[in-house]
Amino acid sequence: MRTMQTAKNIIEVNNLCKTFKIHKRATGFKGALKDIFHPTYEWKKAVDNVSFSIHEGEMVGFIGPNGAGKSTTIKMLSGILYPDSGDMQVAGYVPYKQRKEYVANIGVVFGQKSQISWDLSPLDSYEVIRHIYRIPPKQYKENLARYTELLDMGSFIRQPVRQLSLGQRMRADIAAALLHSPKIVFFDEPTIGIDVVGKDKIRKFIRTLNQTDNITMIFTTHDMQDIVKTCERLIIIDDGQKLYDGSLENVKKGYGSSRIIEAEFESLPISLDLSHAVVSDADNSGLKKRIAFSTDEVSVNEMMSALMNTHNIKDVSIREPEIDAIIRDIYEGRIVMN
Amino acid sequence: MTRYLSFAGIKFRSKMAYRFDYVLGILNTLLSFVVYWSIYKALYNGASEVDGVTFSMVTTSFLISLGLSAAFHKNEMFLQDKIKQGTIANELLKPVNFKLRMLFEDMGEGAFHVVFNFLPTVIIACFFAPIQAPSGARDVLLCLVSVILGYVVLWEISFIVQSWSFTLFSVWGLITIKNVMVNILAGAYIPMWFMPDWLRSAIRFTPFDSIYFTPVQLYLGELGGKEIVFHFARQLFWITALWAVGEYFWRSGIKKLVIQGG
Numbered sequence: 001m002r003t004m005q006t007a008k009n010i011i012e013v014n015n016l017c018k019t020f021k022i023h024k025r026a027t028g029f030k031g032a033l034k035d036i037f038h039p040t041y042e043w044k045k046a047v048d049n050v051s052f053s054i055h056e057g058e059m060v061g062f063i064g065p066n067g068a069g070k071s072t073t074i075k076m077l078s079g080i081l082y083p084d085s086g087d088m089q090v091a092g093y094v095p096y097k098q099r100k101e102y103v104a105n106i107g108v109v110f111g112q113k114s115q116i117s118w119d120l121s122p123l124d125s126y127e128v129i130r131h132i133y134r135i136p137p138k139q140y141k142e143n144l145a146r147y148t149e150l151l152d153m154g155s156f157i158r159q160p161v162r163q164l165s166l167g168q169r170m171r172a173d174i175a176a177a178l179l180h181s182p183k184i185v186f187f188d189e190p191t192i193g194i195d196v197v198g199k200d201k202i203r204k205f206i207r208t209l210n211q212t213d214n215i216t217m218i219f220t221t222h223d224m225q226d227i228v229k230t231c232e233r234l235i236i237i238d239d240g241q242k243l244y245d246g247s248l249e250n251v252k253k254g255y256g257s258s259r260i261i262e263a264e265f266e267s268l269p270i271s272l273d274l275s276h277a278v279v280s281d282a283d284n285s286g287l288k289k290r291i292a293f294s295t296d297e298v299s300v301n302e303m304m305s306a307l308m309n310t311h312n313i314k315d316v317s318i319r320e321p322e323i324d325a326i327i328r329d330i331y332e333g334r335i336v337m338n
Numbered sequence: 339m340t341r342y343l344s345f346a347g348i349k350f351r352s353k354m355a356y357r358f359d360y361v362l363g364i365l366n367t368l369l370s371f372v373v374y375w376s377i378y379k380a381l382y383n384g385a386s387e388v389d390g391v392t393f394s395m396v397t398t399s400f401l402i403s404l405g406l407s408a409a410f411h412k413n414e415m416f417l418q419d420k421i422k423q424g425t426i427a428n429e430l431l432k433p434v435n436f437k438l439r440m441l442f443e444d445m446g447e448g449a450f451h452v453v454f455n456f457l458p459t460v461i462i463a464c465f466f467a468p469i470q471a472p473s474g475a476r477d478v479l480l481c482l483v484s485v486i487l488g489y490v491v492l493w494e495i496s497f498i499v500q501s502w503s504f505t506l507f508s509v510w511g512l513i514t515i516k517n518v519m520v521n522i523l524a525g526a527y528i529p530m531w532f533m534p535d536w537l538r539s540a541i542r543f544t545p546f547d548s549i550y551f552t553p554v555q556l557y558l559g560e561l562g563g564k565e566i567v568f569h570f571a572r573q574l575f576w577i578t579a580l581w582a583v584g585e586y587f588w589r590s591g592i593k594k595l596v597i598q599g600g
Contacts, residue, residue: 020596080430082593104433115428120352131344132432132439 010184010216011054011077016086018047018072046072048240049086056183057214059206061231061248063221065331069240070220074186077218078108091183104133107177111189114161114169115176121158122172126179133180140179147175150205167198174202178209184216185209191226203229224323238331251326259300260319261291266312274306287314292321341434342442349446363455367408368462374400374527375467391531394468395558401469402557403526403550405459409451410489412444414496414513418503426595437588441493448489473559480566481557487573488549494580495520495545501584504591524549545576 022042026035047069054060064070075081077088079095079102088095093102109115116125130140148154151171156164164172170190177185187206191199207230210217219231227234227248234251236244244251265287272279277293293303300318307313375397382393417440420426429436463469472478499516503509521527523546530538530551541547552569555561561569 075427078431080427081595099430100433100435102433103431106431108431110427113425113428115431128348131341131348132434134341 008055009053010056011052011088011090011218013053013077013088014051014086016047016050016073016076016088017045017084018069018076018081019084020044020046045240047076047083050237050240050242051086052235052242052245054216054218056216057210058233059210059217059219059231060233060235061219061221061227062235062237063224063227063327064237064243066222068238070237071188073237074108074188074218074220078106078186079103104180105183107180107182107185109174109177109185109187109190111170111187111192114173116161116169116172118162119160121160122153122164122176123157125161125172125176129176129179135180139181143179143181144175147178150208151175152201167194167201170194170198170202171205174205181213182215184218187217187219187221189221190219191221191223199223199226206230224327228323236327236330243330248323251330252323258292258294258321260321261293261300261303261307262288262317262319263291263307263313264288264315266314270311272307272310274303277303342438345439346442346446346449349443350450353447353450360451360454363408363451364458364462367405367455367459370408371401371404371459371463371467374404389531391529392470394470396529396531397467398470398558399525399529399554401460401463401467402554403524403529405456406452406485406488406550406553407521407524407526408459409456410448410492411451412447412496414500414517415510416440417497417500418507418509421503421595422507430592437497437584440497441490444493445486445489452485470558472557477557477559481553484548484553484556484570484573487570487577488553491545491573491576491580492520492524492549494577494584497584498580498587501587501591504587504595520546520549523547525551525554545580548573548576 020043022044024040024042026032026040050069050073062070062074072081076083077090077095079099082096090102091105093105095102116122117128120128126140126144129135135143148157151174153168153171153175156168157172161169161172174187174190190206191202194202203226206217206219209215210230219226221227232247232249234244234246234248235242262282268286270286270289272289272291274291274293276297277291280290280292282288282290291303291307304316307316378393378396378400382388382396386392417426420429432439460469472481495516496513499509499512502512506512523541523544525533525547530541530547533541548569552573555569556566
């Protein structure tokens, strides 16, 4: 056993890089023929010089658009993929070098790949897992009872997995990844394709576990509500590079002064000549406008009177920008975080 | 090690669920045995022996090698499917040696087929074919040990070809070629005694005759004390050598692994 390098950081990643070779297939019969003799390849940098560290017990949201390199990073962190360059140390191990010993300390949930056997019931699959991880009988019994209750699995734990709904299967999968009491759990899109109620059950469970068991968790998702409801810290990556690493609060705070007024006007034409605001259509009628501005430049009061002095307004609402909109702006490069 | 044995045990038990499968398996094995037996019966045409090989030796040899090759048949698309669908990721997340686990699970399946397919076939065949009785309990025991070692040799050859799916992505064609090669060179179709001398001496330098022919020779009591040691040593040599080769392909494979599908 190695001793942990630092007491605080359980995950340490420095300048991680991974490049994939992509076979570019030519189209058509002629192209296919040519392809056999002269295949063309393209190199794609999936992860490009990424560094971060994570404390023990932290819960970190890992987000980025499709193809940003999130899953590749998770797969390197969990010892499945070999990095091209860079260092990483997780729970005192170098994942890809000490895979067999290392993976006993972690749990991984893939939303898109079930780990439990299609033909067996979750309970039978858990039995196999018990052997693989050599979980002591007492710990196994306790964990099983606890997860069955928390994830509400009692009704389907003895049914073959192929007969389960996606939400049930996902919960069964989450329990499977946790039976051996891992120190770190990676969730790779655990809520993908699951309904609102199911998502809520999963989020609550993850939150509870993080708080009571002090398990370090990394969570990738495309649903910002997953992050808002579970994580305090956020890492955003795109094109293989880290765009943001900090608290979720900070992301929102950066926009704390911005407001959006949505106004529905009585009649056309609408001529808005506002120097400190961005005006856009809120629907197709042309009567509903969205006016975004910062309260540092114009007060809500001033803005409202500017609107009301020139037009008749039927309905109005004032909002803070949603986290989704902020993230979209970050992905699309409209906002540069630092 | 007990953990890996339990993988074999779990596989053995889970196979019990498919009972209809093994009834059909027995019929299948019996049928191919009867076909080969009839061909050699016609070839012998009542002669008691050919080149010092008796008809009952040939029959027994066929029963053992054909029966075992049927019993040891397994899903050889296993690794390719895992790599294609990306579920290899799940296997790599388990704190076990993947290759050893796969070997033991396959051994569990093989043991199941030996008990529920091979043994019934042997018992049924004894009623109508001149099967030679073993020369002693010691020979049966030695034969059993060499069957297990022979299985590992066979498994490792399969694993090496399967591990090429990391680079080739599709190995079905290669597996088919390999299976024909193994069955011919290991003496499942033509007993080793009747092969041309040059081929037989060439095979002696390959792992193929340690798969079925060593068990056959041990069962028939054809080998003397020193030869027994030599044959076991050869089986162990091939197990070690092929394991190293398989390990090389496996390691270089997972290094360039791309997880398909998200």
